[in-house]
């Protein structure tokens with residue numbers, strides 16, 4: 001099936017983990033994929049999502065190579081494993097700069113090109129950690145709650161241009177980021193998951209591709225937990 005043939009998809013944070021799985025799935029389904037990451041790698045465009053000039057380079061690259069932008073997967077993000085009392089302003093700024101500002105800049109950068117082709121789809125990676133006040137990761141939880149708000153507010157404002165904006169809220173997904181948590185926390189999380197296992201990057205990619213596809217054409221401003229029942 002080539003759901004995305006003729007479409008251009010930008011995936012941030014695509015050097016590894018969920019972003020790598022998302023870029024691979026979009027490619028397999030026919031998309032022209034612009035895969036970006038702060039780390040260089042084979043076929044990856046170097047990009048800091050928190051930097052406006054860097055976004056302009058990504059948009060220029062996509063338009064020069066493929067002539068249009070249809071989908072943005074705002075996947076890149078950073079974790080903080082510090083509780084409130086250990087969160088210094090510099091740590092707060094580091095996390096908000098990438099997770100919140102970076103996601104805002106991405107939506108802002110693709111808005112014009114999406115309007116030009118009559119619409120588009122943006123998928124934002126928030127987190128199941130932002131369904132509650134998950135302890136021990138204060139700045140991260142704050143940033144991922146911010147993404148839920150930005151996703152809904154942008155969905156309202158951009159509906160007139162037929163640009164859909166939805167958020168996914170993954171539970172614990174088996175990636176390098178999850179491995180940054182202390183082993184005892186991971187063991188506790190696993191014991192709380194009704195499915196008894198962590199999710200895989202490919203399972204996340206399947207949801208993202210659905211939300212980015214025409215099959216989801218009436219879905220905007222929505223949030224999807226994907227967590228093996230963890231937050232049910």
Ligand SMILES: NC(=O)c1ccc[n+]([C@@H]2O[C@H](COP(=O)([O-])OP(=O)(O)OC[C@H]3O[C@@H](n4cnc5c(N)ncnc54)[C@H](O)[C@@H]3O)[C@@H](O)[C@H]2O)c1
Nearest residue numbers: 013017018038048049075076077127170172173175177178
């Ligand atoms: N793994 C989990 O359990 C989990 C759960 C919920 C949400 N998430 C979210 O899913 C997304 C993907 O994370 P992952 O699990 O694949 O982790 P990951 O750490 O493997 O991948 C994140 C990628 O983002 C890139 N990145 C970081 N800062 C960047 C920047 N400024 N500009 C561009 N790229 C940057 C990293 O280099 C890395 O390749 C993140 O937003 C994360 O917060 C992860």
